[in-house]
Structures are given as structure tokens and as C-alpha cells.
Amino acid sequence: MTVTEPTSRALDEIKIGGMGASRRRVEDNRFIRGKGHYVDDVVLPGMLHMEILRSPVAHARIVSIDASAAWEIPGVRLVLTGEMMATRNLAWMPTLSYDTQAVLATDKVRFQGQEVAAVIADDPYIAKDACEAIVVEYEQLPVIVNPTQSLAPDAPLIRDDKVGQVDNVCFTWQVGDQDATDRAFAEADVVSRIEMHYPRSHPSPLETCGSVADFDRATGKLTVYMTTQAPHIVRAAVALIAELPEHLIRIVSPDLGGGFGNKVPVYPGYVISILASILTERPVKWIEDRTGNLISTGFGRDVYLTGEMALRKDGRILGVRMHTDSDHGAFFGDAQPSKFKIGLLHSAFACYDIPTAHLTARGVYTNKAPGGVAYRCSFRVTEAMFFQERMVQAAADDLGMDQAEFRRLNFVRDDDFPHRTPFGFLTDSGQYAKCLQVGLDAIDYEGFLREKAEAAKNGRLLGIGISCMTEPLGAGNSREYDILGIKMFDSAELRVHMTGKAILRTGAKTQGQGHETTWAQIVAHELGIPAEDILVEEGDTDTAPFGMGTYASRSTPVAGAAIAMAARKVKAKARQLAAHLLEVSEEDVEWELGRFYVRSAPDRGVSIQECAMAAYSNMPDGLEPGLEANAYYDPPNLTWPFGCYIATVEIDPATGVWDVLRFVAVDDCGVRINPMIVEGQIMGGLTEAYAMASMQFITFDADGNCIGSNFMDYLLPTAWETPGWELHEVVTPCPHHPIGAKGVGECATVGGPAAFVNAVMDALKGHGVRNVDMPLLPDRVHEALQTRGDVSGAPPIRTDR
Amino acid sequence: MYPSRFAYEAPRTLDEAIGLLHDGAGEAKVLAGGQSLVPLMKLRFANPELLVDINNLPGLDRLETLADGTIRVGALVRHRDLERAGDVHRIQPVVGAAAPLIADPIVRTRGTLVGSLCHADPQGDWAAVVTALRGYVVAQGPGGRREIPIGDFVTGPFQNVLAHDEVAVEAVLPGPRHTVAGGFLKLERRVGDFATAGTAVAIELDGDRVTRAGIALTGVGSRTVDATGAAEALVGRALTSEAIAAAADAAAEAAQPTADHRGSAAYKKHVIHTFVTRILTRVSTTSEQAA
């Protein structure tokens, strides 16, 4: 190949779809055409269909299971019960939090919706008919639906299967400095207190969970197409649980219709479908129905939070105490780093300069579905930030200080980084006061306060709520973060073909975040290859490098960094090729976007595409052919984006209905790869925050019946009632991330709820109300106004029978 | 969606449909918009052996307004048709107020008013509107046609008076004699939600005297509540604040809600009181302004 005279200089990064380009999402091309390929689109020859029989009751001993009538139905191939799973040692499986969970119940059912039996049949109708033909005799036991009942002295023991388990406590844990915190409270002028329940919610991705398990007896290979956000973790789990050789297990996570944390755990349905395929030697498809998803799979939140804040008269926070009782359901199935029992709840108060804090946590079993997942948050961070911002608001009110001023006074200052948080995290960057100011200006804070005072004269109830937070995103580093011992790093593998096109694979797994678009932009930024020339592939463990998957806003902080590092390795090799092509030594080669050139003769250069061709057709002696690299990235720290959310509301005092007047969001997620996608993530997150604040909860009656088992009871907001979002940005690059990015996918869900609740509480201020638990349904707001008191939302809900 | 096994017929004539229902001997069901029946079949709460789809029957999609103000709503008139029927709204504003509050746009394009009456959901909205307007249902069976006043048509939660081989062919809203006013208010947690509590108010005024009144409530009992006491509190009087308060009190009294995840019984009664007050107050201020 000959060295051509340069015709172009550095490329325009936006034009090639690099960093900062609001590039249209390439995946949408197939989604909007209905050409996505989801698990339910997988159809294999000879495939059977599986349906799960679930318990109608919340707590009962199984007296007998008679499946004989089910076996009689033509087309039924297999009926599995706990007893049969037990013969394979698969009646129970480990959870992600070192507990055990029943795959199919053997002794008792412990929540409504628990898996009791499974039918595998020629089609799903037959499977469903056969489930109805199974006769199960239950002996009812007393039901527990909240921690108070769970901790009562005479409470029935839920986990009588566990040796040595004498009560319903699944863990106790603490973090922080108790003595120093006690001293802070002794010195306090004012102590502010707050108590609340963050209700159980459900991530409810539109695509429910499902799998197609295909065991090939001839090759010994097991292929499982499944809805998972973390295919490699599943491969490891299957290797360990089912004792199959890891190299013969292929997990494929195709297009996912949302995840939001719901698709991190390993569910009984997956395991049963795998065993069913092994036993029948046929592919077995299991697609969960909506009710199955809502009543049995990983929920979010369900924590009771109490806390107090030690304050000085001048408004400085001296210390914080927190206690939480968390309701984990029947099995402790939280998806979280193993070092922490209650996720990263202790990331609370990271954006405030507080000398000391202490948190005690206790988890309990109840007769509810297991699996406290990080519903669009980094492991209990939503609860942390909600508590923080409700506590801060209460403290400002108790001191009689302006809520914005109180926050500003206590923020960590811009020049105070790195900063050690009261619970020991290290934050590295931020401009908190600036973000708050951008938000206050946007909402016209002073103007609204005047409007509110004016409206109050006519009996109208207006309120403004602020929520600020910095969120720990991007687990690991591997020193502190692991799941079941597997360290939390991530990976990328970049292969540049001879024509300069490339394929990029990572161990992350997109489920709506737009990886196929943004990952290519990182490569474009590093190498100058146009983003449209890069194919991004994820989710197949046979081809993707090992990674921990996508949740907890970790993909850009970890996999995104790995991509940059892999691209830099490719660039280093391309530089060698360029030097060879330009016939100069490597030291004399300079880089500008898309092109190497000779330092002393900038007109003489070669494009990255020419280097790629040379890697396959004209490499120098001694240089390994090809142009590819992989990188495993173990982040030095979490990333700490900041968000400031401000809502204004008006309450109708006669009905308790409240409307959002305006909502301003200021997000600082560092450098934005694709601003349009970031904004989409923020809007989606705010919509979920609004849902939680206003309408959404999975609750239970006294018998443990789940209220929220379908979309008529578990409400997802529609475009009709969702408020308009006004978005603003501040950019403080992450100092340790290769491209300065921070996580952002979850900030708005995490920080949003407190803005709404604080706004409604602000409107109720002066009416004797300190807290109304979410969701702020009109009847609760009305009750608070009527009774001039707090309203708790803890289950069981009040019903007339 | 995996319902139980069922047969499906799509007859071309009403007689054929009635014949199929007759032969079905109680195990057949009419399929209209499917917006209530299909979800129930999905959950296997309803397991009909035969579905008789009436969507191909001619003439049932007619929405007619007669010279005397009578409105005839055929069995295939969709919620959406009623939402857009300006001439109907001018005659009976309560219809125009209720239609856009039913379900969401997707459901409204398929669901029917007559189907909603037949379904007799205690939280349904149309039954309250038709009750407030003293409407009736026209049913046809092997023995011919009959007219059934709405109060007799619904017999309980999800129960109506139709024989297994009768088809409800239309609902009729009688024409008003005097100036019509009214409204419909509904508390819902989200668009597409059923009513936590809802109120239909239809009144006729001769000058400032109320000559006829109908107030019906949804979501606050095991069936649509006809708040006759509330209506009586208005008839023969002007819409004074005392009359309005008396009607609101009587309506709240008539409501028989239960506590559930949408709110306490007391709250739902309070909402009914608020809504009746709001609708009537709005009517009285608009008619004052008009006068």
C-alpha cells in the first residue's frame, strides 16, 4: 500500500457521531418497525411450553399435591413439583444475598404467587389448562405483611426451613461512627426527627421475564435465551447451581423490553425451564404473564426509615442517625454487592458536609415476594436519597430556615474534593451550589414564594419541593464490590476490520439505555471511526467478553471506560502501523481525530482506516497482524453525578388531588456522550419518580393478598398525567473516568420522588402535617389535611370485607 | 393471553345471533367491544364456551338524535363516537362530560356504551349517566323486543336482567322537556383508571326552577347508586346554596362505599359530596350569568 497525500485534517467529531453528538438511536430502527428480537420471538424446532402454577395463599403448609389429572391431559409432557426438583437437588437455590430461595415449594408456601408446580406441554394453552387441573391442598398459616408483625414475639416463624433460624430477622447490620454521632447529638441545639415508609414498588418492565432453554443431549451444550441484565452472572450461576460445565453453557440475552433491575436475579422459572429441557430433551419456553411478574419477581424498596438530625442553631448539620427496618419478603433475595446488607443506603448525605453519622439496619422476612432489587437505582440509593431529602426538609422547617438556604449552607464546597462522606465514601467532584442555583433561577424561586403567599390568602395550597443528591454509581471498584464473590469490573472487546469498520462487544447488556448508539460514539471519539461504522453487540456469553451486566447505572462508568481503554490499545497499535506507512519512527507520529500525521510535516498523514487496512495487508515485520484489543476495567472509584430537582404543586383541599405546576431538573453527570439519550434517560427517570410519588405501590391486605397484581391496580403513568419536564445541565467531568463521564440512568428516579413529596409537604406546612407516605394518593393527602396529622401507608391496607 | 378453549361465531344477522345465544344455553356470551370481556377471559375469570361477536350486525352502530331530543345509542356505538358527538352533547351535556373520562383513548375506540351497561361494573361510568337521565335498554330475544328501564336492567355487580338469548340492541335516553344542565365528575388515580368515586348529575330547569333531576353515583356501592333523595332535594326548587347542600348531603348519604386501596369509605362519601356541590354550583352560576 502506498502512502497517500493527506486530503483531510481532523474530523468534525459531531459529524462522525462522536462524543457530544445527539445521534439518533440506531436500535430504534428495528424497534419502531416491530423488528426487535425478544425472548418470546425465539422459536425453536420441537419447542415445548411451560406454565407455572402459583400459590393463591400467602402462608400455608402444603398438605398434598395431586397432579394426576394434569398428566391425563393430551399434550402434557411433564409436570414438575418441588418433590421432583428435590431429587435433582434443585428444590432450593441460592439467592444473590447468600440466602436460599425455593424453586418449587416443597414444605410450605411463603408468599402469594410462589411457584408450586410447573407443566410442560405442547402449547401454552394446554400447559395452562393442566395447571388448573393440579389439586393442591393447603393448610393455612398466620400471615405476616410488615416488620411490626414480623418482629412480634408470637410471630409465626416464616423460615422454618433454615437451621438455627429462631425468628424472622434475616440480618442486622450497622455502619458509621456511633460514639462520634452520640457526641454530635449531645452538642446539638436542635434535634429534628422523621419517620416514614418507602413503599414496595415494582420495576415492571413492559416485557415480563422469560426463557427458552435448549439442552442438546448430543453435544452436551445448554443454550438459554433469557431476559437477563447480566448474562455472564447467570452463566456462572447455572454452572454452580446446576453443576454443568461452564464452557458448554451459553446464555443469550436478546433484545430486552426494559429491565430496571427486575431482570438481575435468577428466578425459579429460568431454573425450571432448564431442568425441563434437560429432562424432555426438547427446547422449553417459559414466558411469565403480567401477574406472575408483578407478584413474584424482584420488587423495589419496602423500607421503614426513621432518623434524626443533630443541628446547630445557625443551621449547620452536626450528625445524623438512621435506622431502617427493611421488608425482604419470604427469601432474602436482594441483588446487591455482598459486603453490604442494605445496599448502599449509607450513601445518604454524601453531598452534605456532615462530620458524622450512624446507621443501623435490620432486615426481616415477611409473607411477601422476595427480591429487593435495585429498581432503577444503585442498590437502595433511592431510599437513601429520599430519606436524606425528606430529613433535610424537616430539619430546615424545624429551624425555620429557608430550604434552599439550608441546603446551600451544608453542601460540600466545590474546592473541598475529594470529600469523605459521613459514612466513609469518597466523592471526587461536583458543583452542588451551582446546580441548585441553576434550578432556583429556572423555577423563579423568589417569584414562586410570593405567588404561594398570595394564593394562600385565597385558601389555595401551593408548595415547592427541592431534592438534591449525589449518587454512587458504577460499582465496583473490585476491592469493595462483588456479587457472590465475583468482582465488579467490566470489559470491552474491539475488533477493527480491514476496511476500517469495526465490531465492539462488551459484558454489559443494554435494555433500553441505547448502548448500541453511545458505545459506538465512544469509539468514534477515541479513534475517529464514524459511529455508523461500528457494530455494537452484547448479551451472548459465547461471544461477549465477561462482564457483570447492566444495572446500578454502571455501564458508562465501567463498561464505557473499558471501551475507551480498548480503543486506546487499538490506537496504540494503529500508531505503529501509521509509523510504518509514513516511514517515520513512532515518536514522530502525531494524532488528530481520525488521522495520524508526521509531526514535522502535518500534510503527510494516514487515516485510521488506512492503518486498519495495513493491519491486514501491509504490516511491518515483527508486528502481529490484525487490529483488535480487549480491556478489563476496574474503576478506581464510583462516579458521583449530582442532581437537583425542583417541583411546584397545587393541592385541591377538597379532594386531596394535587397537580404538578412545574418541574425543573438540573443534572450534572459529567461529560455527556449523547445529550439526547441522557435527556431521554432523565425524562424516563422523572416519570418513574412521579409514579412512585403519586400513584404506585405494591401493597397487601391482611391475608397477604397482593394488591397490585395487574396494571389496573399497579399504575404506570401515561403521557396524559405525566408533567412536562424542564431540563438543565451542569458539567463537572469525573476526574478518574477516561472520558470524564458519570452514570446518569437512574439519577432522576432516585432524586425525583423527594421533590414531589417535599412540594406537597410544603403545601401542607402549617396544617400540622409532617409526613404522608408515598404514594401521595388523594385520599391520603386529604386525610392529612382533615386530621392535621401524618398518614402512614404501611400494609395491610384498610379494607372493608 | 391464554383463555380457556372457546368457540367463536360472527353472525351476520341479529336473528342468527339470537339463535346462537339460544343454542348456547347460557354458556355463550355476546362480544361487543371486548374491553371488559376479553380481560376477564385472559384471567380466566370468564370462561364462555362460545363467543357471539355482534360487530358484524348491521345497524347497531347507529347513534341517532330525534327531533324531541331522544338519543338512541346502538349497541356498537363506541365510547369514542359519543366523545365526538357534538349534537348529543348539546342535548345532554352530561354525556359529553363523561365520555372523555372513560378509560383511555385506546379503550374508547372499541368499548361500547351498551356493553358497559351490560357488563354492570359497579365502577362503570355509563350506567351512572344513563341512570341520571332515566334511560332504558332495548333488548331483543326469540320472543321479540322489550324495553327495560336502567334501574331494572342492572341487578347487581356484573349482573343484568337479560335472558341468556337476549341481545341489548340499544340504549335510549329520553328527550328533555326543559333546559338541560348537568355534568360528570370522576376521581381517578390516573387516566384509564376506574372511578374512586364518580357523579353524574342531569337536571332540567324551567326558568330557575328545577323540574327534573337525576343524580347517580359510581364506585361507591355494589352497583350504580341512584341518589333519588338527592334529586328530590332539588325538584321544584331553585338552585340555591341550601338546595345544593341538601342534594350533596343526600347524595353522600346514598353512597355506600367500602374502604379499599383507593380510599376510606368516609373519603369516598366526601368526594361525592364535593362533586355534587361542584357540578350544581357551576350550573347555578352559569344559569345566573345567562339570566
Ligand SMILES: Cc1cc2nc3c(=O)[nH]c(=O)nc-3n(C[C@H](O)[C@H](O)[C@H](O)COP(=O)(O)OP(=O)(O)OC[C@H]3O[C@@H](n4cnc5c(N)ncnc54)[C@H](O)[C@@H]3O)c2cc1C
Ligand atoms: C384499561 C381499561 C380501562 C377502563 N376504564 C374504564 C372507565 O374508566 N370507566 C368505564 O366505565 N369503563 C372502563 N373500562 C371498561 C370499558 O368501558 C368497556 O368497554 C365496557 O365496560 C364494556 O363495553 P364493551 O363493548 O367493550 O363490552 P364487552 O367487553 O364486549 O362485553 C362486556 C360484557 O357485556 C356483554 N355484552 C356486551 N354487549 C352486549 C349486548 N349488546 N348485549 C348483551 N350483552 C352484551 C358481554 O357479553 C360481556 O359480558 C375500561 C376498560 C379497560 C380495558
